Amino acid sequence: MSNKLVRRAIETRLAQWAAARTPALRIAYENVAFTPVNGETYLRGFLLPAATGSNDLAGQHRVYRGVYQINVVAPIGLGPGAVEGIADELATLFPLNLRMTVAGFTAQVIAPATAAQGGQDESTFVLPVSFQYRADTV
Template identity: 70%
Template sequence: MSNKLCRRAIETQLSAWAAARAPALQVAFENVPFTPPAGAYLRGFLLPARTSSQDLAGAHREYSGVYQVSVVAPLNAGPGAAEGIADELATLFPLNQRIAVPGLTLQIVTPVTAAQGAPDSVSFIVPVSFEYRADTI
């Protein structure tokens, strides 16, 4: 249930930033039609962990997981542009930031980390991720 709210909190912030950025970046979200542009763009993925409860009454729920943003850049242009966008994402989602949406407040619980970039047949992709947690009672 609240995985949906976790997704909404993160993706609302990501979408607003990407649209306001100069140049703007398009974001491909899960199970949403998307036509990749010629330049760089982002792909967002919510990877929820198992929901847990820390009270004997069973009222508490802990929603946690990883949010991954794949920075997709043109192939054979070097890693600099994708790594620069990864740095911007680290500023957008700082450690301990709280993001509120109606019904839920989510917290970023690890620093944003960029993994090794890798090419596919047409792009160079840098996976960027952070862990989040939200508690409800």
């Protein structure tokens, strides 16, 4: 199963960018302990795989498709400008047709990274940014 490799390819690129950014951004990954600091802006990453397909009669081909979502989480009351700026940076980081290779496995961005409607709770404003990916193996 290569959803693990898709995740690794995407999250490696995301982590390198987030660490090199000024200011750096921490990332809350799925099923990994994370405690945000009061007033911190951070990211949350989610791999949302679709059903694995096969496009050959021999059953050797596999196509992995899905969506990777990155939530930009910021303290409430600062306005949307800062998180929208981060969303623009993410769109540049994951452009259409980007190919990411890890361990000989290549995943490709097949739809531009796009921000959806933001939302807020008592203490945070969250702007989801997502893109579609595809990876083929034989």
